[in-house]
Amino acid sequence: MRLTLVPQTREFYGLFAEAGDNALEAAKLVERRFREHPDTTIEQQQVKALEHEGDRLTAEIFRLLNTRYVTPFDREDIYGLAGAVDTVVDHIEYASELLDLYKIEAPMEQALAQCQVLVDAAQHLAHALSRLRGFRGIQTHLAAIKTCEDEGDRIVRDAIAALFEDEEVSPRAIIRWKDIFEALEQAIDACDTAAHVVGNIVVKNA
């Protein structure tokens, strides 16, 4: 039997990478769901399944945290990052659910732009999470997520302004779309929050 003195922490890296891929998949699915709405073949159930997968991965990270003596980063950072990535998927799933809940007839262009930014942010987050081991090139992705967050802020401001440009826009449309714009914005913000946690980990461990 081969013995090693190096602590076995690979499972953490693998699980974070999986969680990043899962968040990216959820973002892509929801972007398609919005873009193709109302004729999309993508069901909310499919998005919900990814949210469940995110929960499973988070629970798995917590389980490891409770059973491993040695961890790759501080325990509270692992706990914070797992929770932050899970929150990204939760917000994505919620924004998608509103399409059905509010019986949205057709998408708005601003929401489609938000979805695209969300996919970009999730893509960079997935890259960052797959580079936790050694942190090679990770800063580029963290900076890109910040750019996405800025772009998301700009779009949501314009989107909400569009709802109030004409006093005769239906109040129902305003309520529906303001909620959806904000839900998508929270999903983008959640990517940025997760990026901040990664940034702190890099500072402590690089």
Next chain:
Amino acid sequence: MEDILVAAEASEVGPLLEALTDGEVEYAIVERAAEVEQAVRTSRSSLIVVSTSVGEAALRSRLRRDHPDRLLVVWLSRASTSEAAALLEEGAVEVLDSTMGASELRARLRNAWSRVVRAPGDALQLGPMAIDVAQGTALWNGANLGLTRRELAVLQTLAEAPGRALRREEIYRQVWGFAMARGDRTVDVNVKRVRDKLAAAGASAAIVTRPGVGYQLEVPAPATEPAVTRL
């Protein structure tokens, strides 16, 4: 199924039949006055050409009264500007005669075809397309397009503006009753669905996108294989 019903003696309306055949327009012809009303009842043609030699003013009056959804064009057996004016005053959508060339006859029929006729109630006739909001139906040559309430309202709004492109905001306000928020794609989605259903029904009508303006409904004059049906 014919596109136009002609109530006239074939020998008298030779130039018209020639123009229709050259234009690949299907028509049916009924030559006896006694059979005209029965032929109109059984025909689905939205455009009827009646010769003055076949029926008197009373026949045309009955046709207009009993079939308000049909376009009535009158063929003047002897060209006369004063009589043509009187027929237009009487309610004919167009008056044709043998002095007109084939291209002029086709052009005048095309114009007549694109005329919207509103029947009692909410029914709207545009060429072979019949839109009845009260009934919740849109028909193409009698076949139901299967539109939803919103799709029907979008089509009706476009049909009520023949030859004119409507802005998305204009369509939204008429159909949904509110101002359209910038970026809202509701009109686009509904237009796409109506287009799909028109295409599925094999309709030659099209909702055309006018860049920078909006959408316009075009119902071209029929252009099918030439065929003559004698009644």
